[in-house]
Amino acid sequence: MVIDNDEYLKATIRQAMSAPLLSIEEERSLMRRWVDDQDERALGKLTRAHMRMAVSTAIKFRGYGLPLADLIQEGAIGLLEAAKRFDPDREVRFCTYAGWWIRASMQDYILRNWSIVRVGSKSAHKTIFFNLSRIRSMIEDADTAPRTARIKAAERFNVSESDIEFMTSRLGRRDQSLNAMLTDDGDIERQDLIPDEREGPDSLAEGTLDQARRKSWIGKALKTLSNRERMIIEHRFFTEEKMTLSRLGDDLSLSKERVRQIEKQAMGKLKACLAAEASEEAI
Known part of the structure; x- marks a missing residue:
């Protein structure tokens, strides 16, 4: 069976607005039965009597462009939350307390759905x-x-x-669809005018060549180092888990300071070799 949303909404509003109002004594009695005994029949009668508040509040908020039925549903959620949290021992009427929760629930819903951002x-x-x-x-x-x-x-x-x-x-300004047509003939969408900021084929090819060139240069430079210098440089800069000076010193039976000196000396050799490679490339 297909449900007519408009008819369902009208029926919901009629039911809410025709529910009998509760006296202070009835309200307190129903709330006591719900809080003390978890009487769901009392909760149902209590919420039905206050659904008119959800409807009237939803009508006030319909100017934000969201479906009235959804706003009423959010109001009902706020009403149930109010019933869950209400303390009947406080000198406050439930209708006053529920009004705040109904409004807060709708406002949160509007903020979540008014924009995709x-x-x-x-x-x-x-x-x-x-x-x-x-x-x-x-x-x-x-x-x-x-x-x-x-x-x-x-x-x-x-x-x-x-x-x-x-x-x-x-x-x-409101959200605008990237698929919105900008011409009457429907040939151009808004997203068609957004520039592509990704690197072009030329830049990608140049980056690949540069990476290969750097790798070749570093390989040649490392070959100019002694075995001990190369080990220190590789473990300090070219491994996932970089070793500390102290750890390398223990492995090589050297002091931490001596390892630092060898590293500095090796880095000087590498820089000189890479500078020479760059000069040759420029020529």
């Missing part, structure tokens, strides 16, 4: 996101300089000026 990671970014139109109005309608207006807006919403600059810039 994460919108913001700080609580200040969340505050700015959901008050962006007011912040922009404060900045654009102000009689003062833009920076002064940003400072006032930052103070008003208890965020930093840098956070406002970051978020207004980040939210100033």
Whole structure:
């Protein structure tokens, strides 16, 4: 059977808005049964009575371009989380407590899905996101300089000026598909205009030749060293697990300082040999 999403949404809204309201005594009684006895029937009646809050909150947030049904579902998740965390011994009504969780759940969902790129990671970014139109109005309608207006807006919403600059810039444009057509005949996509920054065939060939040349030069240079010098250089620079001067000294029955001296002497020979190879190549 095919489910009509529009009809399902309408039925969900009708059911939520027609659920009977609970008195304070009924609310407390149901919450007690749920918290003390894990009575799922009490939880069901409690959540059904408050689903109208999820619907009304979702309608307020539908301007962010996300499906209303998804927002209502997120509100229901927030409602269940509120029931899980609520303490009936506190002098707070469940409806007040649940309202915060419903709104928070929807806001997190919007932030996760508004863009394929994460919108913001700080609580200040969340505050700015959901008050962006007011912040922009404060900045654009102000009689003062833009920076002064940003400072006032930052103070008003208890965020930093840098956070406002970051978020207004980040939210100033929506995501654009790389497959979007740029011409009426549909021949050019946006991604067709993005330059390819990979190395071309010429650069790749040149890099391969340079690598082979360097390997040949180093091989010739190593042959100019004594066996002991070559062993030290190879174990210090050309193996995955490079050996310390102390370890080499133990293996060669030399002091650490003597190994360092031999290494320095060998490096001098290598540099001289490589410089000579480079000079010959240049000629």
